[in-house]
Amino acid sequence: MKWRFYPIKLYFASLPVAVFTGISAILNVFSWVWLWIQIPRTGDQVFLHYNILFGVDQVGESWKIFYVPLLGLLIFLINLCLGWVLYRTDKFMAQTLLFFAALCQVFVVIATFLLIFLNV
Numbered sequence: 001m002k003w004r005f006y007p008i009k010l011y012f013a014s015l016p017v018a019v020f021t022g023i024s025a026i027l028n029v030f031s032w033v034w035l036w037i038q039i040p041r042t043g044d045q046v047f048l049h050y051n052i053l054f055g056v057d058q059v060g061e062s063w064k065i066f067y068v069p070l071l072g073l074l075i076f077l078i079n080l081c082l083g084w085v086l087y088r089t090d091k092f093m094a095q096t097l098l099f100f101a102a103l104c105q106v107f108v109v110i111a112t113f114l115l116i117f118l119n120v
Helices: 008-013 015-038 062-086 091-119
Strands: 045-051 055-061
Touching: 008 015, 008 062, 015 062, 015 091, 045 062, 045 091, 055 062, 062 091
Parallel strands: none
Antiparallel strands: 045 055
């Protein structure tokens, strides 16, 4: 069986694909830049996780704070690639994947806000 992918230009020309991809990319870049500007890169320890019952329960190096937007980027790229593969056969599923990628990016921005609020 030969894989026949949907043309990439036509894939991004679809309005829902373009909107959800654009929202996801902008929110992810915003998370990276916001963390880069707000968190000092001195090598000191930063708070990585806060629990309402026990308070801060995970502390680590300052570079580990970038795991949150990295995970968001991985989710975005995986959903983008899966959406492209599925777009020829099921447009709705591809658009749903991209919608959930954008929704995940909203939660990444919220987590970024909480990390910055916790450390500044």
